[in-house]
Amino acid sequence: MATPEFVRKTGSVERPVIGIPSQMRSRSGHFFGPSMVAAFIMMLNDGLAILLAFATALVLRAMLYEKVAKFSGIIHGIVGSPLDLLYLAWFILAYVLVARRYGLYSSIPLSTGAHELRLTIQACLNAGLLLCGGLYMTNSLSISRALVLLLIFSTIVALCIRRSIWRLSRYRQFERGLDTRNVVVLGTNHLSLALGEHIARDYRLGYKLRGYVTAPGCSVNHDVPEEEILGGLDRIRQLARLHFIDEIVIAEPCPTEQAIRLVEEARDLDVDIRAISGYYGELTSQSPIEYLGLFPVVSLHRRDPRTIALALKRVVDIVLSMMALTVAFPIMLVLALWIRFESEGPIFFVSERIGRRGRVFPCFKFRTMVKNAEQLKKNLAAQNERDGILFKMVNDPRITRVGRVLRKYSLDELPQFFNVLRGEMSLVGPRPPIASEVEKYELEHFRRLEVLPGLTGLWQVQARGDSSFAKYIALDTAYVENWSFWLDLKILVRTAEVVVRGTGT
Numbered sequence: 001m002a003t004p005e006f007v008r009k010t011g012s013v014e015r016p017v018i019g020i021p022s023q024m025r026s027r028s029g030h031f032f033g034p035s036m037v038a039a040f041i042m043m044l045n046d047g048l049a050i051l052l053a054f055a056t057a058l059v060l061r062a063m064l065y066e067k068v069a070k071f072s073g074i075i076h077g078i079v080g081s082p083l084d085l086l087y088l089a090w091f092i093l094a095y096v097l098v099a100r101r102y103g104l105y106s107s108i109p110l111s112t113g114a115h116e117l118r119l120t121i122q123a124c125l126n127a128g129l130l131l132c133g134g135l136y137m138t139n140s141l142s143i144s145r146a147l148v149l150l151l152i153f154s155t156i157v158a159l160c161i162r163r164s165i166w167r168l169s170r171y172r173q174f175e176r177g178l179d180t181r182n183v184v185v186l187g188t189n190h191l192s193l194a195l196g197e198h199i200a201r202d203y204r205l206g207y208k209l210r211g212y213v214t215a216p217g218c219s220v221n222h223d224v225p226e227e228e229i230l231g232g233l234d235r236i237r238q239l240a241r242l243h244f245i246d247e248i249v250i251a252e253p254c255p256t257e258q259a260i261r262l263v264e265e266a267r268d269l270d271v272d273i274r275a276i277s278g279y280y281g282e283l284t285s286q287s288p289i290e291y292l293g294l295f296p297v298v299s300l301h302r303r304d305p306r307t308i309a310l311a312l313k314r315v316v317d318i319v320l321s322m323m324a325l326t327v328a329f330p331i332m333l334v335l336a337l338w339i340r341f342e343s344e345g346p347i348f349f350v351s352e353r354i355g356r357r358g359r360v361f362p363c364f365k366f367r368t369m370v371k372n373a374e375q376l377k378k379n380l381a382a383q384n385e386r387d388g389i390l391f392k393m394v395n396d397p398r399i400t401r402v403g404r405v406l407r408k409y410s411l412d413e414l415p416q417f418f419n420v421l422r423g424e425m426s427l428v429g430p431r432p433p434i435a436s437e438v439e440k441y442e443l444e445h446f447r448r449l450e451v452l453p454g455l456t457g458l459w460q461v462q463a464r465g466d467s468s469f470a471k472y473i474a475l476d477t478a479y480v481e482n483w484s485f486w487l488d489l490k491i492l493v494r495t496a497e498v499v500v501r502g503t504g505t
Contacts (some may be wrong), residue, residue, distance in 0.1 A: 039105040043096050049162050050092050053154035060150050087143060090134055091151065095127035106290075113167050120159050128152035171204050180208045182245050182357070186262075187252025188212055188222040188229060191276070195251045196224070198293045205293050210243045215254040233262065240269045241446045244357040249292065250275035250300075263301045273300040309485040316488070317427050321417040328414055335366060335402075335411060342402045345371035348415060353432035356452045361424040363432055364415035368403025410499050416455050428488040429454025430476035448476040451483065461494035 099105060102119045128148070135143055173179050180203075185196045192212060200209040211230040214222075222229065230239050233254075239245060248271060250259065259280055266273045277289050277296035287298040325332075336347045345367055353363040399407070406412035419425040425432065432453035458475040479487070 039100070042105050043100075045162065046096065046099065046159060047092050049158045050088075050095065050155050053158040054088055054151055056154040056158070057147055057150035060154070061144065061147050064146070087131060087134065087140070088151075091127055091131045091155075094130040095123055095155070098126045098130075099123040103288075113164065116163060116167070117160050120163055121156055124152060124156045124159060127155075170206065174203050174206045177208070177359075180206055181247055182210050182243055183207045183247045183249060184210050184230065184239065184243070184245055185212050186215055186233070186248055186250045186254070188214055188224040189252045190223045192251040193223045195249065195276075195292070195295055196228075198295065202293060207247075207292075210239075210245065213239065213248070215252070215258060233258070236262070236265060237269065238443055240271055241443055244446075244450060245269075245271055247272040247274065249297065250279060253279045256280060259300065266301045270303050272302050274298065275300055312485050313426065313488060317420050320427060320492075321420040324414075325417050325421075328417075331411070332414055335406065335414075338402050339367055339400075343370060343400045351434060353434060353453065354438045354449065355424055355432055356449065358438075358449060359424075360435075361419070361422075361432075363425075364418055366406055366412040366415060368400060368406050368412045369398040370400060413455055420455065424452075426452040426454045428456055428491045430457050430479065431459070444477070445473055447480055448473065451480055456491060456495040458491065461491055461498055 099120070102123055104116070104119055104123065128151075131148060131152075135148070170179070183199060185192050185199075196209050196212060199205060199207045211228050212224045213230055213233055213236065215233040230243070236248070248262070248266065250262075250273070259275070263273055265271075274290070274292065274297040277298050279298075280300065287300075289296050289298060291297070339347050347367060349365045349367040349369070350362050351365075352360050355361045403412070416425060420427060429452050430448040438449075458479045459472050462475060
């Protein structure tokens with residue numbers, strides 16, 4: 001069940017101010033931005049693949065000319081000649097430069113796998129020609145020509161395998177609905193319908209079509225079915241929040257002033273904007289043509305993902321979760337036996353929670369309440385000590401004796417480290433709500449669903465005893481808007497203090 005199923009209609013939004021789109025401003029500040037960091041990581045992976053190809057070429061040469069590959073001889077071939085390593089570095093640099101020129105390090109993946117492999121082979125051959133040119137210019141007769149040919153061949157195989165495996169793994173994730181980008185099409189004409197159907201039909205593009213949006217000044221005749229039209233452009237702020245929109249594609253030309261307003265709105269909403277190639281030539285004269293499936297598009301606005309910080313966050317999640325589960329396993333075993341013998345019911349309580357972008361996942365906890373706790377909750381609704389949609393009682397009669405101990409020291413949440421390892425949760429983030437809570441959300445509350453839910457967060461370390469739902473939402477929203485890797489570390493340290501003091505509830 002996706003979050004938009006819980007959505008309620010909301011009111012009007014503020015209109016953006018006409019301004020200069022980000023593409024028309026100076027780009028110097030983005031040279032070392034996150035997009036360049038992502039490209040650098042891809043270059044590093046290719047460099048490592050070429051080093052592996054070089055070692056393979058040495059083995060093949062030894063097998064062909066010496067009939068047997070001697071390990072000591074291969075090691076000597078790698079480190080024994082600084083000149084060989086110098087030419088190898090030149091080959092890697094030449095490949096990276098050519099591949100970057102071909103767009104193999106673009107943040108937008110190439111349209112098809114065959115096209116990507118063709119460009120990869122072409123880049124390897126061009127880099128090989130540059131290597132041969134360097135050998136000729138320096139008159140390096142000592143370098144084995146057979147090794148050069150084997151290096152080029154091994155590099156082609158290694159890079160093609162690496163990119164094919166990466167692409168197939170992405171396809172598998174897209175097929176399962178993971179890491180896809182939510183997109184809406186601006187326009188309701190025949191081209192808009194064709195683009196939308198193409199996106200919806202081919203899961204390998206990595207997009208999930210959310211619907212179509214109409215714009216002032218566009219045609220009033222709709223080729224798109226009415227039930228797929230989400231609304232007008234004046235509701236784009238609500239739509240972006242409710243459907244977690246990543247990208248808007250302009251498939252029907254509208255006035256330039258309207259497009260500029262949309263770009264300014266997209267900057268506030270952190271949404272990408274692309275348009276069919278040929279629209280808004282005065283705004284996209286410096287933008288390269290990209291492909292969205294079969295459709296040529298150009299970028300009007302693109303956000304910069306926080307690649308390094310997000311990668312560090314995931315690494316910390318995995319490492320600390322594995323360490324925590326290893327250390328806490330004896331404790332968890334004792335707690336499981338205590339729960340089993342203390343009251344009737346299962347050891348674990350599994351509830352469906354709403355995660356990032358409305359994805360439903362099973363959230364694991366140690367059971368701290370009696371078996372029929374959900375039925376008893378209806379009778380206790382009048383004694384709720386929290387305002388808004390949360391439920392909380394200091395002396396909740398449904399909580400067992402072992403449950404009170406578990407909650408005081410937050411031990412009931414130890415099984416959620418498995419959720420972190422599965423990628424459904426993070427160590428730090430807003431707490432995952434249940435469907436009945438999301439059903440009552442206002443528009444601004446959906447902001448907290450834009451990130452992975454966490455075991456702990458700002459609310460847990462700053463205002464856990466505060467009964468105000470507004471405070472709860474405000475702290476979660478502040479976390480989403482001001483997130484950084486260092487903020488996560490500070491929250492983890494504060495959480496450790498809370499657990500040690502036993503101030504949980």
